[in-house]
Amino acid sequence: MGSFIYSVLGDPFVQMLQMPDFLMQVVWEGFVSGILYALIALGFVLIFKASGIFNFAQGIMVVFSGLTLVGLHELGVPAFLALFITLGVMYVLAFSVERLVLRNLVNQPDIILFMATIGLTNILIGLGQWIFGGETKSMITEQLWLPTGSSVWEPGGGLVIFQHIDIAAAVIAALLIICLALFFSKTKVGRALRAVADDHQASLSVGISLNHIWVITWFAAGIVALVAGIMWGARSDVSFSLQIIALKALPVLVLGGFTSVPGAIVGGLIIGIGEKLFEIYWGPLFGSGIEGWFAYVIALIFLLFRPQGLFGEKIIERV
């Protein structure tokens, strides 16, 4: 018994202290995964804020955009033109979702809209497989001028390896988040987006068209999905199994709150780093596959103590 307690509460920390360079490596890798979780969660948050819809299709949008990009390139379209066309495809998707789904289901209960996004998920899976085939593809990393090498850092005799694509992912994700933040705070469309997130009726009364805003938010979520798709694809592969990873956004959202952009970012990083640390240092105790469920455990525990999320407002039930 005593040795079990030691192996849970003592040994992992001793290991961390003994090999700080390895700890750094683990934290860095968790950090990069965390950024990608954050991007996926960010897509959810954007749509949830603007329309109150839990978009189940966000994960598949990541796969679909990545697949479109790679698929177009396979058909002989130059990489950057393919990137541009993929953006166009994401716009068409946003536009169609608004026209065909949201517009007709407005004022329906949330559960109906949620079901509609499940439908959308299956349509996108079908469409993706039909057009580009179901097999795994590799991301056109070099063609998009993304770096592929790695650098070694040797702090005090230790060894930490940085994949350049990971550094690029971190930088690009940060840039994307900064752009979105500026867009929200400094432009009139951003102001309209915040208005719609706050109050639909009031927005309408000042002449903001909800339909227009929905197209913009779904497009923004599509761009975020595309960036996540490229980065994740470059680290592993582009395949439909990616959408499982996208489900990691759920615990991230529980942690960060469904309506908080900073929450999505911080939540993503906590899950990403926590999961990696746990897998490496405690994984042997609990068996492999811990990466699959650890995030949900954190989220569940968190849910008990702070159901509104890290940055969410306190939920006060009106009676």
Place this chain on the structure above:
Amino acid sequence: MKDIAQGYMTEDGRQIGAVLMELKNITLKFGGVQAITNASFDIREGEIRAIIGPNGAGKSSMLNVINGFYHPQEGEVWFHGKKRPSMPPSEIARQGIARTFQNIALFHGMTTVENVMTGRQLMMKKNFFWQLLRVGPALEEETVHRRKCEEIIDFLEIQAIRKTPVGSLPYGLQKRVELARALAMEPKLLLLDEPMAGMNVEEKEDMSRFILDVNDQYGTTIALIEHDMSVVMDLADRVVVLDYGKMLADGTPDEVQKNQAVIDAYLGVEN
């Protein structure tokens, strides 16, 4: 009241113009509930028009028809002499109809200034690229609109709370911010749903003064719902009385006050 086609002169000597909006035989139902039954009246340019009636009479529903939140099953809405086709409320806002709400609808995540700036949303034309760069024409545009908002904020005497997030403001001030946001749209027709509800006497007096000043200085046509009869008598040029969705009376405050059907309705007499 003598009603001349081109307008009329009020008791306090203001010239009221031609018909700006006309509601013809409006009927609005929610399932089995008949919220409005065959109501017809007009609103004239420069006028302060009151809609009164007991709770549930259909007053708010009427404003919702005017600004397009509700689509009546029967009847026509005429605006600027043309029959208005069915269109979304955001489009109607663009045509110059602004409003406030019975249960304040502000953007709680924003400050007072930001809320008021949303009223200028439609007039800002520069695309977001220039706005992001904050250069030249976009910056100039933002400045022009901000100046207009500051003017309205001064007008309504809410300078002190310019930068305050509106969620934390007391009720009376929130109502004022809501009015400021509507005014920022420089509307042709301003709809106020119980602008003084829940206010103390002093706040009511302030609000009354603002409403009169808006009408006077900007020439804004106003349609308002109000329960306090003394306020209605002070402000309104003409009054529509609704009861159970039906029109009981339409006339000057004096006329409707003397109307027997109105008196009965307010005293709760059955038919």
